[in-house]
Amino acid sequence: MSSKYLGTDITYAWPSAEIAVIGPEGAANIPVYRRQIDAAQDPVAERARVIEDYRKRFLNPYAAAEADYLDDVIEPRETRARVYAALVALRD
Numbered sequence: 001m002s003s004k005y006l007g008t009d010i011t012y013a014w015p016s017a018e019i020a021v022i023g024p025e026g027a028a029n030i031p032v033y034r035r036q037i038d039a040a041q042d043p044v045a046e047r048a049r050v051i052e053d054y055r056k057r058f059l060n061p062y063a064a065a066e067a068d069y070l071d072d073v074i075e076p077r078e079t080r081a082r083v084y085a086a087l088v089a090l091r092d
Helices: 031-039 043-058 061-066 076-090
Strands: none
Touching: 031 043
16 A cells, blocks of 8 residues: 555565555556557557566566565565554554
8 A cells, every 4th residue: 555665664465465556557558668569469468468478567565575565575464563563663
């Protein structure tokens, strides 16, 4: 729900988080992908391929962590302990 570039002190994400500026269906409509889809022999299949490629490359927390938009990707079962530790660390 935030990122380091918005001023958060600590940012975590779960492995299932979808983090991107635009969703995959919307990305498929931008001119770069639109031209690629329209030029394909099977535009429906190409659109599905573009959406899946976008989802794998950009719509995951690991890409965001690699780009330093968040501090760590954590398992849901770790959330309470990690948030508590972060709050303790930031207390003063």
